[in-house]
Amino acid sequence: MIDEQTMVDKAEADRLLGALFGGVEQDPFPYYDALRELGDGIHQVDMMQAVLVTRYDDIRTIGSDPKTFSSELFELTGPGIHDPEDPEHRRFVETASRLFMFADPPRHTQVRSTFRHAFTPDAVRRWRAIVEDIADEVLARFEPGQEIDLMGGLASEVPVAVIAQILGVPRDTWQHFRDWSFAYASTFDPMVQGERRDHAIRTSLILFDYLSELIEERRTNPCDDLISQMLSTETFDGDTLAKADLIAQVALLLVAGNETTTNLVGNGVTLLTAHPEAKSALLADPALLPGAVEEMLRFDPPLHLAGRKVTTEVTVGEHTLQPGTVVLTCIPAANRDPRAFPNASAFDIHRTDNKHLAFFHGIHYCVGAPLARLEGTVILDKLLRAFPDIRVGTSAPIRRTLNVASRGWESRPVIL
Numbered sequence: 001m002i003d004e005q006t007m008v009d010k011a012e013a014d015r016l017l018g019a020l021f022g023g024v025e026q027d028p029f030p031y032y033d034a035l036r037e038l039g040d041g042i043h044q045v046d047m048m049q050a051v052l053v054t055r056y057d058d059i060r061t062i063g064s065d066p067k068t069f070s071s072e073l074f075e076l077t078g079p080g081i082h083d084p085e086d087p088e089h090r091r092f093v094e095t096a097s098r099l100f101m102f103a104d105p106p107r108h109t110q111v112r113s114t115f116r117h118a119f120t121p122d123a124v125r126r127w128r129a130i131v132e133d134i135a136d137e138v139l140a141r142f143e144p145g146q147e148i149d150l151m152g153g154l155a156s157e158v159p160v161a162v163i164a165q166i167l168g169v170p171r172d173t174w175q176h177f178r179d180w181s182f183a184y185a186s187t188f189d190p191m192v193q194g195e196r197r198d199h200a201i202r203t204s205l206i207l208f209d210y211l212s213e214l215i216e217e218r219r220t221n222p223c224d225d226l227i228s229q230m231l232s233t234e235t236f237d238g239d240t241l242a243k244a245d246l247i248a249q250v251a252l253l254l255v256a257g258n259e260t261t262t263n264l265v266g267n268g269v270t271l272l273t274a275h276p277e278a279k280s281a282l283l284a285d286p287a288l289l290p291g292a293v294e295e296m297l298r299f300d301p302p303l304h305l306a307g308r309k310v311t312t313e314v315t316v317g318e319h320t321l322q323p324g325t326v327v328l329t330c331i332p333a334a335n336r337d338p339r340a341f342p343n344a345s346a347f348d349i350h351r352t353d354n355k356h357l358a359f360f361h362g363i364h365y366c367v368g369a370p371l372a373r374l375e376g377t378v379i380l381d382k383l384l385r386a387f388p389d390i391r392v393g394t395s396a397p398i399r400r401t402l403n404v405a406s407r408g409w410e411s412r413p414v415i416l
Contacts, residue, residue, distance in 0.1 A: 040317030063361030163257030168225025298356035
């Protein structure tokens with residue numbers, strides 16, 4: 001029998017979830033906090049046919065146990081939503097379903113092994129010059145006192161140019177990559193439906209077709225770029241990736257390398273303009289910046305939801321979850337969990353032992369995390385050096401509300 005308090009908690013959770021995922025609320029964090037502290041922090045999300053998990057220890061447990069919490073749920077998540085009667089939608093699914101983020105071992109291990117030379121410390125150090133050059137080029141277009149939309153310029157231009165150059169994409173195509181990347185990222189959001197989903201799928205296919213041609217070009221004429229490296233790198237079992245697998249992984253790298261860093265920069269600047277004491281500390285001592293980037297990733301992570309599928313009956317919190325249950329891990333709620341972080345609701349660039357979950361946890365820890373950290377550190381360092389008086393703009397910023405998986409800023413006006 002369900003007691004009265006449980007019924008009250010369920011009604012309050014439904015109210016919070018309706019507002020959180022209703023496509024209107026600009027600030028999701030009060031809802032994350034309230035849901036985390038309500039009951040055991042685990043809530044049924046009827047509109048998504050999933051269970052939301054909000055507490056740090058529970059999410060680390062989920063990430064640590066890929067056998068119980070499987071990543072093989074493509075057909076139950078955003079990219080799997082399609083019209084099976086539409087041949088273009090079926091073509092999209094044929095490629096997107098090959099993503100290693102939707103795979104468990106041994107396939108996950110096999111595909112991920114092709115990146116083993118790509119994101120080593122030495123490789124990331126080599127890329128630093130690329131990031132610095134592109135950031136300098138973009139920053140040179142602006143003047144002190146100029147008002148710009150950060151998200152339409154610096155925050156998006158530098159990451160897409162960086163990942164495009166690392167992949168080996170010719171410069172004359174970079175201008176298209178931002179739109180292609182945003183479209184593909186939109187397919188991951190289960191709230192993107194109808195005409196918006198159809199447009200996102202068809203635009204993503206333009207990206208897939210372009211990458212198919214580029215891969216064939218690199219197969220014939222290898223260069224010093226990531227695509228050429230992936231073409232020549234054998235998996236742990238001695239094979240090389242099939243072309244469709246390679247297209248899927250390269251497309252994912254584009255989205256992860258673009259959207260993640262774009263959101264990191266937008267969120268980071270937002271936090272620094274809201275906390276002038278932190279900005280002053282970084283101007284006085286740039287050596288604090290790597291730690292500040294970690295705190296930005298904790299306090300407002302680029303990715304908000306990551307899904308898993310339960311494979312065997314398991315208890316999480318006070319809930320017993322049955323096989324087939326879709327679990328949505330709420331990363332920003334966990335990153336502000338007071339059980340895991342002292343003074344969790346405060347933005348503190350001096351925080352130590354910052355074991356946030358922005359890049360998740362376990363075997364699916366983000367393979368491109370070193371690049372995202374490098375880009376965030378370099379871009380913010382150069383931005384602060386060039387424009388130490390950067391402050392909020394005259395227009396109100398707008399946060400994405402229709403993309404619940406990645407709630408970055410749609411616009412973020414600043415005065416340089």
